Amino acid sequence: MKRTTRVAVGLGAAVAVVGAGGVAAFGFGGTEPAPPPAGGLPPSTAKVTSATLTSTEKVAGTLGYGTPNPLLRTGQGTVTWLPAAGEVITRGKTAYSVDDQPVPAFYGTIPLFRTLKSGIEGNDVRQVEENLQALGYKGFTVDNEFTSATATAVRRWQEDLGKPETGTVAVTDVAVVPGEVRVAELMAKAGGPANGQMMTYTATTRTVTVKLDVAKQHLVSQGIPATVTLPGGKAVAGTVASVGSVAIAQPAQQGSSTTSTIEVVVTFADQAAAGRLDSAPVDVTLVSEKRENVLAVPVGALVALAEGGYGVQVIDGSGSKYAAVETGMFADGKVEVRGTGIGAGTVVGVPK
Secondary structure, three states, X not given: OHHHHHHHHHOOOEEEEEEOOEEEEEOOOOOOOEOOOHHHXXXXXXXXXXXXXXXXXXXXXXXXXXXXXXXXXXXXXXXXXXXXXXXXXXXXXXXXXXXOEEEEEEEOOOOOOOOEOOOOEOHHHHHHHHHHHHOXXXXXXXXOEOOHHHHHHHHHHHHHHOOOOOOOEOOOOOEEEOOOEEEEEEOOOOOOEOOEEEEEEEOOOOEEEEEEEHHHHHHOOOOOEEXXXXXXXXXXXXXXXXXXXXXXXXXXXXXXXXXXXXXXXXEEOOOHHHOOOOOEEEEEEEEEEEEEEEEXXXXXXXXXXXXXXXXXXXXXXXXXXXXXXXXXXXXXXXXXXXXXXOOOOOEEEXXX
């Protein structure tokens, strides 16, 4: 196995040569054969254990609120009020004011593109009615039709806002956002024109974004656990929430070639555990593979057999014998093994 050989060599595994002269251990550094220990027994032993092996990879990430999105407005008027950066905007709350009139936030996915009034039908009508109902306005049916009952509810809503009671909803009357959002950066200014990009917004919960080299994308999948190490050393449990499918070329650094990355987002179940930082570089430990209840021995117990493959020296009383094993996952200084006569509690030699 290519992976097994690479890991074993990297950890200094011994090569056992079986012949008339007995067993001799050779390192991979070109050293002379070590003399066999007295009685043919190794200098130390270990027991085969039933264990859970976990393979991890540490990568760099950025703590923050995710990618900012623009909030746009198309229309006339002057900006008279803006929220502060970091403020959370919820349904019905004023996103900004134009000409001293509040523009509340509605949740949805369809930007308003026409004036809604009695007789109009469409998904944008349903979106407005869903928001009115969620804000406590009643007396109409939530569907795709803007009826006189809808208009009556709109007038009550406009009265509560202190706006002209027209019974219609113009394109500029609400700011459509996907849900509860956090103001990231203000683009408009009080006293300036209320047209174009007003601000950017993000989600309200902190996440960690990892620009993962595409060569390592096999390490992650949605739902696997991850540990985020914050500045100061505190470790916080997280979960991979999404794995991007589009590779993005990253600018080459001095002395390095261009790399391509995918975006991996890690979320926290406990936001308080992530501290108070809004943004910071962090380390992310990804659990790329996990094997539960497998038989494992210290990597140092492996010997390479002359006939090929790997084995372990099984200790039985005052004697020993070599038993061939199949290796599996390497992690935490241990290796998964399978073989005849190998079970939990079997004593094996650890050459030195």
